[in-house]
Amino acid sequence: MPSTALVWIRNDLRIRDHAPLRYAADHHDQVVPVYCFDPRHFGTTMFDLPKMGAIRARFLRDCVEDLRDSLQDEGADLVVRRGRPEKVLPDLVRQTDASEVLQFQEIGTEEAEVEAAVEDALRDTDATPGFFWGKTLYHIDDIPFEEPSDIPSVYTNFRKAVEKKSQVRPTTEAPRSLPPLPEGVEAGSIPTLGDLGFEGDGTIDDRSVLPFRGGETRGLDRIDEYIWREDCLKKYKATRNGLLGANYSSKFSPWLAHGCITPRQIHEEVERYEDRRFDNKSTYWMKFELIWRDFFNYVAWKAGDRLFRPGGIIGNDIDWRDHDDSFERWATGTTGIPFVDANMRELNQTGYMSNRGRQNVASMLSQSLKLDWRMGAAYFESRLLDHDVGSNWGNWAYNSRVGNDPRARYFNIVKQAKRYDENGEYVRYWLPELGEVPDEYVHEPHRMSHEQQKLFNCVLGADYPKPMVNLDKTYERIRAERD
Template sequence: MKTANMPEITLYLFSNDLRLSDNSALQAAIDDAHENNNALLCLYALEPHLFNRTGNQSPAMGAARWQFLMASVSDLKNNLNNQQMDLTVSTLGWVDAIEAAADEFTIKSIHVSATAGFYERQAIETISQKYPVKTHDNQSLYVLSELPMTLNELPKHFTPFRKRVEKTDLPAVSATPQRWPDSQRSCIDRWSELSAHASVEGSQFKGGETAGLAHLNQYMASDLPSSYKKVRNELMGWSHSTKFSPWLAWGCVSPRQIMQQLRQYEAERGANESTYWIFFELLWREFFHWNGLKQGSRLFHSKGSDVATSKTPKACEKFIDWSKGHTGVPLIDACMRQLNQSGYMSNRGRQIAASYLINDAGVDWRLGAAYFEQQLIDYDVASNWGNWQYIAGVGADPRGGRHFNIEKQQKTHDPKGHFVKRWAEYDVTTQSVRPSYVLS
């Protein structure tokens, strides 16, 4: 209930930007709070719909993704505590959590990172109808206003986008804020109930800014960037790709921080095709980000796929077999079992598995995209759905999709069968999680 003389606050809504360093949106909120002599309320709000089943589909938040997220939120909370700040963690969702906070405080302004997520943008629009909201380009390499094109002029395909953007100067990387305002904490906080989920054992991927920056530093201190392009299509092996994607997906590390260290690496050790290819892959991520922002809800549309056929009992059976690694095709089954156990799959494995589901099993690509959303710890809405569109030939693809020859892929990328053998004995029947606190 609103009362007179409630404390005035600036509110920072964390989203997929779970870091303090190189966080221009957070810095803007801090500056706003200082300028107006307000306390700062830092809020992270979980959306309940991520944990609920939709029709026959499993929840969008799988176990591995959930654990990585909770570890990331825990690290963010600890880092804020080290700055004498607090983090309120809510399970009400963005809109309802801010409404609840408004019963305790007078919200003078809200700052949030711009996102390509359609539902998140809808939530921001709803919030903006009642409160002053400022969005910031904080999850991308570039700021929209500094791109050599408007969003409406964004090319349909990656190559013309890359050629126009890759020589554009990158925004500077900022350090962790040094001068913080007073901290506020809301009574809607439920971290004490969630903290039991914040530890991850047995995974090479540990969520959070601390672990993400440590991995970035370790990778750039090695010789691996100079050979990245040669080994990036390997199906297994920790050092065969950068492994930046989980921390990028949750914003524990920014793409600008990666580029800053990559440029330093090139200055000290020399640039080559492999170091450029790391930048090249970040540009793909960038393209998908702006493409997702431009497409909006169209990112999830079938665009001509045979939806009726894909929903037949036979198609549903094929999807279930694919998702569990029961297709009988060793390479596909190995890829899916790796995903189900670890929450991760190599980029090459994702392309092969997606191509099989679409082109060989004849299943609607959106079912595969939704399953990857549930399972991947590095799920990013624009990159995931954009890549599935790319394989299906209904998105950013001038050549009508990608149909991989599975036998050829096996001979090229796992000629001795080590990857298939590694996952041959692993089996699982369910990979969904519905934390009890959401169901109460």
């Protein structure tokens, strides 16, 4: 009898650098790659927010479609099902007489619960689960920390330790060949966004930094474009705090989050670039940022469900304000603070926001408005194309004094706006109502007299909101709480 393995695909929507797929192809006669559209991914989160918005659902669908195309090019196929993996996978095991269910291990607590449910359900079958690690740059078996509790709480300590003591493993080669699906196994159709309960079609606004479409093909093309064709890596460190355009930063994150590309592939490409073109602070900085990603993932692994509590990882007892209409104003980009509003509108309309923007809007929500930081994180989870549990919840916690470091960390948003968007080009791009407002007032339109507001076609309260809060007063309060 031929031996069969199922490969359960989750946030690893690719065929290259995919150890479970490679292992299955090397050790089994029949390989059944499976993707489940799990209804839990399309439900709501603790604040009644959709877990996934239409923009990310569209990107995810693209990824699944692209993976199916790549597998079909190899003569194989992707089995697609709608349902809970703990039901779908055992059914497929019985149908195909599979002896193994291979998968990458995930980090978040919900992901771990599903993994456990699958493991449990497989006990009633003849198949055993097989786990691989593929999420991070540094393999979990190579990091120099024995126990999760040994993972440093401070980034620099983590980075120095892995840089000194760990090696990045080479990428896994794609399977040499893949067999067709076993007879009788239906590939199944990929659900439309309508089937998944979405009303919109998830189209991204034309003003987006990139016309993000999901899939390994496009992810690899973006690596090639950013590093080689546009030659952006050599100046990445200087440009990475930008706000407008495709190339101030790599925009690798949506493809990384869905596992269309891996940090190791990027690392290899950076080293190839360093050999062939330049080796400078900028090329190193890309690795440095990928280590931040590892840090937040390993911290999430260490923190478990503490990461999702009001007091966060350290249990900081902050008296968060209750949910009121200020959350809606923050979320819809109508706070009356242009830098916050422009960033939130970019997020809402494209699924992307720069790192600089994310830090500032997070500071606005959890520090200036003192709203429960988890509402911000849950909103980002719903809207971001690149949502990744460790990176999102870890960064939110870090910026909200509930990460590993309780120091009052807040951004002076207007100062930041003037520094990173000196002439107001970014805020005008997303807030056309500020189009005629002179540079001097563009980040603080409330400083204009009523006559000026009329003159520049931006009357506060009519064309653009009055600021919902006096930011300077909030900074005074934060400083007082700190002292």
